[in-house]
Amino acid sequence: MSRPDPLVRLEAWTGPWAEDDPDANFKAEIALYAHLDPLVTLTNLAEAIDVPVGALVRYVCARWASEGAEALLAVGPRTVRRLREAFARAEELGTDEARLAAYEQVRQMVEWLNVPLDHPDTYPT
Secondary structure (H helix, E strand, O other): OOOOOOOOOOOOOOOOOOOOOOOHHHHHHHHHOOOOOHHHHHHHHHHHHOOOHHHHHHHHHHHHHOHHHHHHHHHOHHHHHHHHHHHHHHHHHOOHHHHHHHHHHHHHHHHHHHHHHHOOOOOOO
8 A cells, every 4th residue: 555645835944043053054045945936936847748746846856855865876985985084184184284185185086077077988888
């Protein structure tokens, strides 16, 4: 037996949150979008492509919620750990020099990840 589709109320939330809240940046971004009504765009798109608006909302939420896992699969756990380690090492040392070195290391890694995008003929398909 399948579960019934969940009902979700779209809330325009603007806070408050504590000044020392570790998620303050994310909450501020949520509040920034509180004045927008996403259903205007989603309803228009749903009508244009002839799908129920609820199916489109479900797709958007599922796609956004799974983006982190998708990125991890695309980049790979070793690369994600190397990115994190560069910053952890810099923060442990706590110097501007260490932070600049971490920036340079991550910059080079991102450049390496962009090679197939910048030069599609690099790897055979």
